[in-house]
Amino acid sequence: MAEITASAIDEVLRKQLDSLDTSVESREVGTVIQIGDGIARVDGLKDCMAGELLEFVSSEGKTVYGLAQNLEEEEVGAVLLGDVNAIKENDEVHTTGRIVEVPSGKAMLGRVVNPLGMPLDGKGPIEAEGYRPVEFKAPGIIERTPVHEPVQTGLIAIDAMIPIGRGQRELIIGDRQTGKTSIGVDTIINQKGKDMICIYVAIGQKASTVASVVETLQRHGAMDYTIVVSAPASDAAPLQYIAPMAGAAIGEFFIYNGEDGKPASAMNPGRHVLCVYDDLSKQAVAYRQMSLTLHRPPGREAYPGDVFYLHSRLLERAVKLSDKNGGGSLTALPIIETQDGDVAAYIPTNVISITDGQIYLQSDLFFQGQRPAVNVGISVSRVGGSAQVKSMKQVAGTLRLDLASYRELQAFAQFGSDLDKATQDQLTRGARMTELLKQGRFASMEVEDQVIAIYAGSQGLLDDMPVSAVLRFRAGLIDYMHTNKADLVARLREKGKLDDALRDELTEAIKQYKASFVYEE
Amino acid sequence: MPKNRLLVNREIATYVQVLLDATQASGTTFEATSQLKEMQHVLVEHPALRDALRDETLDADARVNILGSIFEGFDPSVLKVVSVMAERHELGLIHRFVNEFQAKAEEALDAVIVDVTTVVELDDALRTQIKNKLEPQFGKSIVLREHIDPSIMGGIILGAHGKRIDASVAKQLEKTRVVLSSQRSGGER
Amino acid sequence: MKAHVSKLAARAGIMGALASGATLAFPMMAFAAERETAGVSAILPAMDEFIPMLVAFLVLLAILAKFGWPAFDNLLVRRETTIRESLEKAEENRIESERTLKEYQQQLADARQEAKSIIAEAKQTAEGERARMTRQAQEESEAMIAKAREAIEAEKKAAISELQGSVADLTVAVTARVIGEDFSDEDHRKLIARSIEEVGNLNA
Structure with a gap:
């Protein structure tokens, strides 16, 4: 379509010229009196508003945006978003009358952008459908409806026991190197074909890590419905600070607007968005840096007093809108990194109390080979249960309790060898169920496959096979079901729940496969 | 050394009043505003100078001497007031002082000081044109502070x-x- | 052991009987041939010979009847049962083997059936897999083409915007140069006068 010809360029330029506004209106002007650490003190700007977008003009004519943070009697403390080194003392500052906005729209899908919506992937400019404010007050009670549709992560351990609903805020918490990002990325990959727009916000990470995540998403075809907002560690603290809000704002465009870009309503349904904030502890650190350099008083762990509000107002933007408002949803998966498993630190406790549950990852589980290293004992989902698929609820109902008692027994059984039959049975079952929850990376499973696998385990059909064969059996069983019992799987998917006939048929099919399964490799 | 806000305000008011009285006596209030602006600009432009003037190891005389040598030929009363500020380690207040003084000066002159920047010098026709344009907007007489800047x-x-x-x-x-x-x-x- | 002994005894009895039979017959025949000419008396036994012979015969008979016959009879009965039993066994074996054969045939048929179904299943699996792979390959290639198109489009857009940017920069630079060099003070004053007319409210 876009031919590079002189006439095309000419036309574009003429069109742009038409929109040139030649009026000269008065603007408020201030001057930078001190700058450093990404913070500028500005003299003047008496009418400046808190959180307003400021325009810094360098002596070379370069424009850098800033965010008004501290409004004092005679000066304004602002943080710079962008090239900090371009601005010097005595440079001009203008107010803009706007708060920070990010462009959004379908054209952003598949792109990597910075927190201001500028492309970082070298794929040319992005044509925005609209703009959304970075700071946006979360919708109230009237506009919402309880969470009732599931978000499938594709991970058995989570979908079965810690189900997540659309519009929920589920915290992923754990030490470094426990697979927090993997859960987020696997969840995004599993949203393929599920009418979900995903936003991955990378805050304060290594640029190489972000690049590899992007590469992974691309390889699995997940970039088609994903936007990556990246504020790597090399970005200034203010950019890292607004990154999650920018991600939420980009997502909000999709839930408050229908497919056609018009505002969502009962007739024009909004879309579903999944936001992964990776991770909020780094955002808190960036905010702490900002606040300390702005001379705000430090509180616990030197975080400013409003760090709780920082996270609560961000996560409160996760929403499931009522049908009248288009029924769109924003699901938030914030990630928090703990130090040495300390969930009682300031930021972890804050975010745990804000979210609707947490997925707790533990490094000892990770190193035992239990991956994903979800500790199902202390992980919870406070609202996801009502969104869970019926059939899954049926088979997984007792799973959590079974596993809990298994772990109890396991600790106990290490002392004595003489165990009665019932205890031994429970141990056998528990070991196999635990094994069943293991899952490699990028090996997400459909919910009906998960149901079949858990059903096989809970019916004791795995009890007589060695633990080491369980995973192989699971994989084989799923393949077998899809190739030879496709109708059964289809029925299971359609019905969404298990009745007696379906149960019998399922047991029969699993037994059939088991008969041909070779335990020894 | 954070101080009580009201105390600081009163201190600034004192500086302003002193300078205003002095300049009004010599009739150089308007020129003083220009010079103060220029001083402020220079001080902000050179963070090294700012740091030197705040240096605790430098004694008060040295600081005053630095100021005196940099702003040679400035209105002595302006220089004196700023020197006192430097002596008392209160140069950080200069921005508020300058703003405050300008406001008070405008009050004293019963006029609005308007900065005008052009490439060539204004002639009287242009001056009247500007005044005619702006006076109704402010409802006050206009005093022009003219600057020449070819870069515009x-x-x-x-x-x-x-x-x-x-x-x-x-x-x-x-x-x-x-x-x-x-x-x-x-x-x- | 006992049976063996009684068998031997029985055999001895029979031999005895035969031997005695022979001794009875041959002398008599020889006697008859000798006395052919003596008329009917030739065929009549001499009473003095006949009585002891009879007695001996009767004694032998009695002995045989008492001991020989039951043993002989026993032997027969046993033989009969043995034969019958073996016949029965043979019959049984035959039936058994027939059953086994049938079983084997059934199993063979089953195995064939199973093999068939396994093959069918495998075929189905393979077919499914093939279809899946073809589809996947197709999708992948389509996605690749689409991606390439997108990339080309993006490149084009980037090129256009770059070109546009440089055109704009150039235009502005030229304009600036013209104004800087060719404007006289009088021109500037005119421009200032016009600018003053254009400006809005400073005290807004």
């Missing part, structure tokens, strides 16, 4: 009370350039 390429920049109208050619061209090279064809702000 043409046109005029007017500024008062922290507001600014930039009708310079440089600005217009910059605007045009931004509009021409921006690709945003969709979306509404």
Whole structure:
């Protein structure tokens, strides 16, 4: 379509010229009196508003945006978003009358952008459908409806026991190197074909890590419905600070607007968005840096007093809108990194109390080979249960309790060898169920496959096979079901729940496969 | 050394009053505002100078001498007041002091001081034109503080009370350039 | 052991009987041939010979009847049962083997059936897999083409915007140069006068 010809360029330029506004209106002007650490003190700007977008003009004519943070009697403390080194003392500052906005729209899908919506992937400019404010007050009670549709992560351990609903805020918490990002990325990959727009916000990470995540998403075809907002560690603290809000704002465009870009309503349904904030502890650190350099008083762990509000107002933007408002949803998966498993630190406790549950990852589980290293004992989902698929609820109902008692027994059984039959049975079952929850990376499973696998385990059909064969059996069983019992799987998917006939048929099919399964490799 | 806000305000008011009294006696209030602006600009422009003037190891005389040598030929009363500020380690207040003094000076002159920047010097016709244009807007008489700056390429920049109208050619061209090279064809702000 | 002994005894009895039979017959025949001419008396036994012979015969008979016959009879009965039993067994074996054969045939048929179904299943699996792979390959290639198109489009857009940017920069630079060099003070004053007319409210 876009031919590079002189006439095309000419036309574009003429069109742009038409929109040139030649009026000269008065603007408020201030001057930078001190700058450093990404913070500028500005003299003047008496009418400046808190959180307003400021325009810094360098002596070379370069424009850098800033965010008004501290409004004092005679000066304004602002943080710079962008090239900090371009601005010097005595440079001009203008107010803009706007708060920070990010462009959004379908054209952003598949792109990597910075927190201001500028492309970082070298794929040319992005044509925005609209703009959304970075700071946006979360919708109230009237506009919402309880969470009732599931978000499938594709991970058995989570979908079965810690189900997540659309519009929920589920915290992923754990030490470094426990697979927090993997859960987020696997969840995004599993949203393929599920009418979900995903936003991955990378805050304060290594640029190489972000690049590899992007590469992974691309390889699995997940970039088609994903936007990556990246504020790597090399970005200034203010950019890292607004990154999650920018991600939420980009997502909000999709839930408050229908497919056609018009505002969502009962007739024009909004879309579903999944936001992964990776991770909020780094955002808190960036905010702490900002606040300390702005001379705000430090509180616990030197975080400013409003760090709780920082996270609560961000996560409160996760929403499931009522049908009248288009029924769109924003699901938030914030990630928090703990130090040495300390969930009682300031930021972890804050975010745990804000979210609707947490997925707790533990490094000892990770190193035992239990991956994903979800500790199902202390992980919870406070609202996801009502969104869970019926059939899954049926088979997984007792799973959590079974596993809990298994772990109890396991600790106990290490002392004595003489165990009665019932205890031994429970141990056998528990070991196999635990094994069943293991899952490699990028090996997400459909919910009906998960149901079949858990059903096989809970019916004791795995009890007589060695633990080491369980995973192989699971994989084989799923393949077998899809190739030879496709109708059964289809029925299971359609019905969404298990009745007696379906149960019998399922047991029969699993037994059939088991008969041909070779335990020894 | 954070101080009580009210105390600081009173201190500034004292400095302003002293300078105002002195300049009114010599009739140089308007010139003093210009010189103070210039001083402020220089102090902000050179962080090294600022740091030197705040240096605790330098004694008060040395600081005053630095100021005196840099701002030679300035109104002695202006220089004196600023020197006292430097002596008392209160140069950080200079921005508020300058703003405050300008406001008080305008009050004393019963006029609005308007900064005018052009490429060539204004003639009287232009001065009257500006005054005629701006006086009804402020409802007060206008005093022009004229600056020459070739880098604006043409046109005029007017500024008062922290507001600014930039009708310079440089600005217009910059605007045009931004509009021409921006690709945003969709979306509404 | 006992059976063996009684068998031997029985055999001895029979031999005895035969031997005695022979001794009875041959002398008599020889006697008859000798006395052919003596008329009917030739065929009549001499009473003095006949009585002891009879007695001996009767004694032998009695002995045989008492001991020989039951043993002989026993032997027969046993033989009969043995034969019958073996016949029965043979019959049974035959039936058994027939059953086994049938079983084997059934199993063979089953195995064939199973093999068939396994093959069918495998075929189905393979077919499914093939279809899946074809589809996947197709999708992948389509996605690749689409991606390439997109990339080309993006490149084009980037090129256009770059070109546009440089055109704009150039235009502005030229304009600036013209104004800077060709404007006289009088021109500037005119421009200032016009600018003053254009400006809005400074005290807004």
